[in-house]
Amino acid sequence: MADNLKILVVDDEPIVIRSCVAVLKAEGYNIEGTLSGKDAILKMEQNPYDLVFTDLKMPEVDGITLIRWIKQKRPDTGIVIITGYPSQDTIKDALELGIIDYVPKPFTPAVLLDVTQRAVEWVKGKVSVTEEVKEEFPPSMIQEIDRVIKQYKNKPGSSIPALQRCQQIVGYLPPVVQKRIARGLNITPAEIHSIVTFYSFFTMKPRGDHNIRICLGTACYVKRVEEVLNKIKEDLKLEVGEVTEDKKFSLETVRCLGACGLAPVMVIDDETYGAMSPKKVPEIIEQYK
Ligand code: FES
Known part of the structure; x- marks a missing residue:
């Protein structure tokens, strides 16, 4: 379901724009494209968009610069990167800036739709990540989570191992657990959430046997x-x-x-x-x- 959110695709390759527009329009999404980061900023100055898909390597205004601008001026907009072979550092930069997810190039319509649906869910449900925690788990589980947080607190690069340990304890990483980890490790809930949605070994939903x-x-x-x-x-x-x-x-x-x-x-x-x-x-x- 498209939910009528407004999506902007930014990529200097016209074929990428054409593919995204064709696939997502057919599913009823309200989508536009632009070939430059500079033009994307001009568009966003006039209109808010709910979601922006952006390439990282672009002339003049590159993807990271565009993401920084969005985070500062349009913080409610969800961001997905479209990327070929990103370096670990570029991905790290993008994750730290709070991107939701990425679309690998070349992508199939199925992957694009899958990422878009999850990004739309994030945009619609992001309030729940920042909601106050309601304890929904047995106290012993909470204690174990807190022990993990204590172990990893103030250690650089600790968010992924801490999330892995917490997922082992709970079985999955719902927003309520993400929020507790974020608060404990002194990281923003948005950053923790982007790590969880970015790596396929994390799940926000319970798994079956x-x-x-x-x-x-x-x-x-x-x-x-x-x-x-x-x-x-x-x-x-x-x-x-x-x-x-x-x-x-x-x-x-x-x-x-x-x-x-x-x-x-x-x-x-x-x-x-x-x-x-x-x-x-x-x-x-x-x-x-
Ligand atoms: S495309 Fe690589 S395993 Fe399916």
Whole structure:
């Protein structure tokens, strides 16, 4: 569902703009594109946008400069980066500035839609990340989380290991837990939230006993992974990001599982299944029931 949010795509490659506009317009999103960071600032000075997708490498005003401008002048706007092979430092800079997510180039329509849906959820739900914490977990769990926070407090680069430990304790990282970690480590909730949404090993939703991951990357997409995904949804009556009623299975999509030669690829827990087809789905799923 498009929710009528206003989206701006900024990229100096016209093909990227054309692809984003074609894919997202077809889904009912209100989207415009521009080829330069400078023009993006002019547009944003006149109109607010809910979401901006931006390339990092652009002449004159580059992506990081644009992100800094947005954070200062339009702090309510969600930011997603579109990037080829970003260096660790560039990603680190972007994460520290509070981006929501990234779209890898070249991207498939499925990946673009997946990232857009999650970014839209973030824009609509970001208030919950800054809400006051309501304790929803057993006191023993809270104590364990606090122990982890104490262990990592004031240590540079500690947010990822702290989040990993907390995810092991709780099973997932809902906003209430993110907020507690952010406060404990003295980091903004937005920064913690962007780390959680950026790395696929973190999840904001509970997982089932068996977690199914379907790759929507280019190699898998061209080999019709969507048919596999649809078969799983149909057989387990399960949507992406959800858990079955009996809590046995959860379903996630990812951008590349690093096994492109085996495309299309599905992973259940730590087991990789290559050359997947809808026909193979029932037999594999049966093994986990
Ligand atoms: S694109 Fe699917 S594993 Fe790489």
